[in-house]
Amino acid sequence: MTRFMFASIVYLLVAIMIIPPPVLVFVMALSHGVGTMLATFADPDALSAIRLTVLVTAATVVINTGFGVMAAWTLSQFRFPGRGLLIVLVELPLSVSPVVGGLIWLLVFGTQGWWGKVLEQWGYPIMFAPPGMVLATLFVTFPYVTRTLMPMLAHNGREAEEAAVMLGAGLWQVLWHVTLPGARLALVSGVLLTTARAMGEFGAVSVVSGHIPGLTETMPLHIETLYNGYQTVAAFTMAALLALMAITVVIARNIVERRHARMGIAA
Amino acid sequence: MSVNLDHIIRVSPRNGQPIVDDVSLTVADGSFTALVGPSGAGKTSLLRIIAGLDPHQGGQVSIDGARVDNLAARERNIGFVFQHYALFAHMSVADNIGFGLSIRPRRTRPTRAEIASRVAELLDLMQLPGVGGRYPHQLSGGQRQRVALARALATGPRLLLLDEPFGALDPLVRRQIRGWLRDLHERLGLTTILVTHDRQEATELADTIALMRHGRIVQAGTARQLEESPASPFVMEFTGDVIRIPGRVEHGLFIADMPDIHAFATTGADGRADVLIRPSDIRLLPERGGAMAWLRQTRGMLGTYDFTTSVGIQGLRFETVVPDGAAPIVVNCALDISAGRIARDDAWIQPVAVTATAVPALRT
Amino acid sequence: MSDIFSPTRRRFFGLALAAGAAPLIRPRRAWAASTLLNVSYDPTRELYQEIDRDFSRAWAQAHGGSPVQIRTSHGGSGAQARSVLEGAPADIVTLGLAYDIDILAQNGLLAADWQKRLPHNSTPFTSTIVFLVRKGNPKNIRDWPDLLRDGVQVITPNPKTSGGARWNYLAAWGWALRQPGGTPDTARAYLKSLFGHVPVLDTGARGATNSFVQRGLGDVLLAWEDEALLATRELGPEQFDIVVPPVTILAEPPVAVVDRNAQAHGTTEIAQAYVEFLFSPVGQKIGARHYFRPVDPAILAENRERFADVHTFDIASLGGWAKVQKDHFADGGIFDGIYTK
Numbered sequence: 003m004t005r006f007m008f009a010s011i012v013y014l015l016v017a018i019m020i021i022p023p024p025v026l027v028f029v030m031a032l033s034h035g036v037g038t039m040l041a042t043f044a045d046p047d048a049l050s051a052i053r054l055t056v057l058v059t060a061a062t063v064v065i066n067t068g069f070g071v072m073a074a075w076t077l078s079q080f081r082f083p084g085r086g087l088l089i090v091l092v093e094l095p096l097s098v099s100p101v102v103g104g105l106i107w108l109l110v111f112g113t114q115g116w117w118g119k120v121l122e123q124w125g126y127p128i129m130f131a132p133p134g135m136v137l138a139t140l141f142v143t144f145p146y147v148t149r150t151l152m153p154m155l156a157h158n159g160r161e162a163e164e165a166a167v168m169l170g171a172g173l174w175q176v177l178w179h180v181t182l183p184g185a186r187l188a189l190v191s192g193v194l195l196t197t198a199r200a201m202g203e204f205g206a207v208s209v210v211s212g213h214i215p216g217l218t219e220t221m222p223l224h225i226e227t228l229y230n231g232y233q234t235v236a237a238f239t240m241a242a243l244l245a246l247m248a249i250t251v252v253i254a255r256n257i258v259e260r261r262h263a264r265m266g267i268a269a
Numbered sequence: 270m271s272v273n274l275d276h277i278i279r280v281s282p283r284n285g286q287p288i289v290d291d292v293s294l295t296v297a298d299g300s301f302t303a304l305v306g307p308s309g310a311g312k313t314s315l316l317r318i319i320a321g322l323d324p325h326q327g328g329q330v331s332i333d334g335a336r337v338d339n340l341a342a343r344e345r346n347i348g349f350v351f352q353h354y355a356l357f358a359h360m361s362v363a364d365n366i367g368f369g370l371s372i373r374p375r376r377t378r379p380t381r382a383e384i385a386s387r388v389a390e391l392l393d394l395m396q397l398p399g400v401g402g403r404y405p406h407q408l409s410g411g412q413r414q415r416v417a418l419a420r421a422l423a424t425g426p427r428l429l430l431l432d433e434p435f436g437a438l439d440p441l442v443r444r445q446i447r448g449w450l451r452d453l454h455e456r457l458g459l460t461t462i463l464v465t466h467d468r469q470e471a472t473e474l475a476d477t478i479a480l481m482r483h484g485r486i487v488q489a490g491t492a493r494q495l496e497e498s499p500a501s502p503f504v505m506e507f508t509g510d511v512i513r514i515p516g517r518v519e520h521g522l523f524i525a526d527m528p529d530i531h532a533f534a535t536t537g538a539d540g541r542a543d544v545l546i547r548p549s550d551i552r553l554l555p556e557r558g559g560a561m562a563w564l565r566q567t568r569g570m571l572g573t574y575d576f577t578t579s580v581g582i583q584g585l586r587f588e589t590v591v592p593d594g595a596a597p598i599v600v601n602c603a604l605d606i607s608a609g610r611i612a613r614d615d616a617w618i619q620p621v622a623v624t625a626t627a628v629p630a631l632r633t
Numbered sequence: 634m635s636d637i638f639s640p641t642r643r644r645f646f647g648l649a650l651a652a653g654a655a656p657l658i659r660p661r662r663a664w665a666a667s668t669l670l671n672v673s674y675d676p677t678r679e680l681y682q683e684i685d686r687d688f689s690r691a692w693a694q695a696h697g698g699s700p701v702q703i704r705t706s707h708g709g710s711g712a713q714a715r716s717v718l719e720g721a722p723a724d725i726v727t728l729g730l731a732y733d734i735d736i737l738a739q740n741g742l743l744a745a746d747w748q749k750r751l752p753h754n755s756t757p758f759t760s761t762i763v764f765l766v767r768k769g770n771p772k773n774i775r776d777w778p779d780l781l782r783d784g785v786q787v788i789t790p791n792p793k794t795s796g797g798a799r800w801n802y803l804a805a806w807g808w809a810l811r812q813p814g815g816t817p818d819t820a821r822a823y824l825k826s827l828f829g830h831v832p833v834l835d836t837g838a839r840g841a842t843n844s845f846v847q848r849g850l851g852d853v854l855l856a857w858e859d860e861a862l863l864a865t866r867e868l869g870p871e872q873f874d875i876v877v878p879p880v881t882i883l884a885e886p887p888v889a890v891v892d893r894n895a896q897a898h899g900t901t902e903i904a905q906a907y908v909e910f911l912f913s914p915v916g917q918k919i920g921a922r923h924y925f926r927p928v929d930p931a932i933l934a935e936n937r938e939r940f941a942d943v944h945t946f947d948i949a950s951l952g953g954w955a956k957v958q959k960d961h962f963a964d965g966g967i968f969d970g971i972y973t974k
Contacts, residue, residue, distance in 0.1 A: 108719050113719055114718060114719055114740075118720065121720075129719060129720045130716060130720055162355045166368065166372075167343050168342060168343070168348070169343075170344075170424060171369075171372050179372065183357075183360075184357065184359055212672070212716050213716075214704050214706045217670075217704055229843070231679075231707075232868070234847075
């Protein structure tokens with residue numbers, strides 16, 4: 003009885019909190035017909051926002067996967083002074099507001115910031131340009147790969163790594179042939195989480211973007227611009243596309259994790 | 270390849286307690302040596318020190334007379350089989366076995382064909398034909414263990430280390446693999462060191478047993494040496510069934526606390542002492558005391574007795590030779606335990622039995 | 634054997650890297666001479682969309698080249714100024730109030746006398762602050778005191794971040810001062826009471842308009858005249874009415890070329906042409922079409938019927954932006970006193 007009661011409470015909560023927003027987004031996108039919805043994609047600024055989102059996400063995922071693997075491996079493999087502090091710091095972006103994440107970069111690379119004058123002379127834009135947006139997204143998504151990978155490396159990998167060492171493998175061979183493939187499902191899961199977060203990031207990116215349509219607007223920023231410009235259908239169409247992308251990633255991640263659980267039991 | 274351990278010391282990085290405490294041991298070329306002892310005795314640590322997986326703070330490890338302390342684990346060319354197999358779950362069986370060869374530098378790496386034929390050869394040797402394409406999680410425990418062994422042998426190691434390799438197997442499979450492993454050892458002649466907490470396993474497999482406790486080797490020798498001349502009460506208790514009978518030494522006699530046990534002469538100093546005796550060495554003496562012995566069951570010449578004293582009603586159960594023509598219930602009897610060894614505080618005060626009444630032929 | 638380094642994987646990795654690096658390389662070219670960035674404030678989206686298009690076409694005709702590409706960024710005036718200060722590569726700023734451009738001048742991004750470089754204090758269009766109410770004016774709001782009636786909810790953005798909000802605030806302040814017996818103290822009391830009727834503080838004028846128009850919050854929106862007219866037109870006149878209070882402020886949103894950026898981008902000439910275009914008859918007419926009051930008297934006369942007659946006072950009558958900013962909107966200023974308690 004209790005079981006059903008709690009289950010129905012959870013169902014109710016999901017029905018109220020989780021289901022309606024995406025449904026409404028799609029309803030709003032289609033409110034003036036499919037033609038109007040598709041017209042959104044004729045706007046070069048919309049296409050540019052989609053392209054920039056894909057590029058920022060791709061760059062973020064590639065860089066943070068590298069960083070994350072390195073950090074997770076270092077933190078699980080070695081014991082050194084300050085390791086505990088480092089683990090806390092890696093998780094910091096999870097608790098810090100994304101806006102702060104953006105402001106940090108502004109403080110460092112803005113023209114009023116520490117490196118501002120140097121960068122200005124170099125003539126290469128970082129803030130209010132895609133590199134800055136990548137930096138801001140990097141900060142926000144930094145913990146995901148590390149956090150999903152670390153427990154896997156710490157618990158499952160040890161004996162297999164030692165076995166590889168006894169068979170003559172060096173540090174890099176162990177990492178590439180044993181550690182990473184052994185944790186590949188966790189890695190994929192972390193990468194997908196990073197992808198989902200990077201695609202949807204608004205706060206941090208907003209601070210360093212400058213909101214220049216066609217140049218520095220990602221999809222979430224462009225959605226805001228469209229909405230504020232009374233282009234409701236276009237705004238919700240972009241939102242629907244973004245939601246669709248996110249849902250795809252979440253489903254992919256779920257499939258990976260389910261496979262993960264199965265292999266975990268078997269092996 | 271012979272292995273020589275010379276005063277090895279390893280302390281715990283956590284609390285500074287010794288894990289391996291001044292261990293010296295020589296493992297002869299081609300021998301099968303078992304490190305035996307209760308859990309926490311330092312067996313696995315010693316094995317990992319030999320492998321180079323754990324550092325040691327004192328002493329020297331030599332293989333074939335050459336020090337290897339400064340060689341990294343991967344450079345020692347030692348095969349190691351882990352307790353939980355440690356197979357690479359994402360690789361096929363064939364890839365697991367071929368791993369050690371495939372990661373060699375290009376100069377010394379065999380061709381793909383050579384690796385494949387080596388893998389096939391090992392799968393045959395392990396009696397695992399046709400599983401090369403499968404993945405570890407598709408194999409049974411015994412099969413996985415043999416794959417792990419094949420993987421360890423693939424690179425042609427000079428020494429094979431086995432860390433509790435049968436711990437995770439069910440008893441039936443364990444017994445099968447044991448016999449098979451012994452055969453394999455005899456065929457390959459590869460110097461092998463096995464860690465186990467199972468005395469029977471060690472006895473069955475190894476020609477030399479090193480019994481460890483508290484980070485030290487208490488006694489090393491053949492199984493028979495350990496059983497017949499245990500260096501300490503611990504060794505005696507570890508190597509077979511032992512009945513411990515408390516008592517005292519007084520005026521050159523051992524007197525048991527229990528009544529109806531015959532005192533016997535000893536050279537040990539006066540004070541509290543225990544007699545440790547294999548049950549089969551106990552003699553039942555009819556009509557020599559006030560106790561009762563009840564024969565519960567027989568097995569050939571041996572019988573299991575429940576022995577109850579007349580005063581204070583204390584009991585013992587032991588298995589020994591049934592005296593000729595004895596009734597199932599022997600009344601007014603006593604026990605002769607003079608074939609036992611006398612111990613005080615975990616050391617012998619008289620390590621050899623006074624009366625040599627042992628009948629080794631009847632022991633199993 | 635273990636094929637972790639199979640060629641396909643390596644190729645994929647290379648592609649991903651290249652894809653990641655691509656946007657890092659492009660922006661430099663994007664600031665070639667044929668591209669302009671206009672960093673503007675919130676309610677000018679529709680205005681500059683048309684201006685950009687027409688200017689681009691006119692420039693191409695006059696110079697026989699390809700049309701210039703103009704991008705315009707919108708946001709709260711203060712926030713936009715901040716972005717430019719931190720390095721947003723604006724060639725032109727068209728902000729909600731002169732003070733925001735003064736800050737850029739103080740930091741050397743353009744000359745201190747920037748406001749004298751163009752006619753009418755560099756203000757191509759003026760506007761004013763009006764009340765947008767629900768259709769039929771159910772709460773019967775006619776003048777500033779009506780905003781304080783019980784049950785009236787007022788929507789206005791945060792003056793700390795929004796230029797429009799400062800105009801709203803100062804319109805109320807100036808009106809209160811001009812009442813019989815009006816003093817800074819009575820004005821302060823009026824504003825304190827007014828902000829007691831404000832349920833949400835958006836960061837920009839467009840956000841506030843959205844709150845009122847799309848989310849249905851509040852009974853009256855204090856808005857730019859152009860924003861109010863746009864809202865009634867875009868969302869149907871049957872939903873809203875505009876109430877012009879008898880006395881209100883003359884809002885003067887100025888424009889300027891950001892000298893240092895334009896020089897760096899090599900766009901000084903075209904940027905100058907762009908701001909001058911705003912004062913041209915064509916530019917003035919576009920402004921009028923989007924409900925910005927043209928400063929050109931002739932064009933204003935042509936559009937007489939679009940704009941209600943209104944009595945206005947200007948910012949100079951309140952002491953100018955520097956003083957107003959210091960007294961009212963700096964930390965610990967009058968606004969902080971009003972809103973925190």
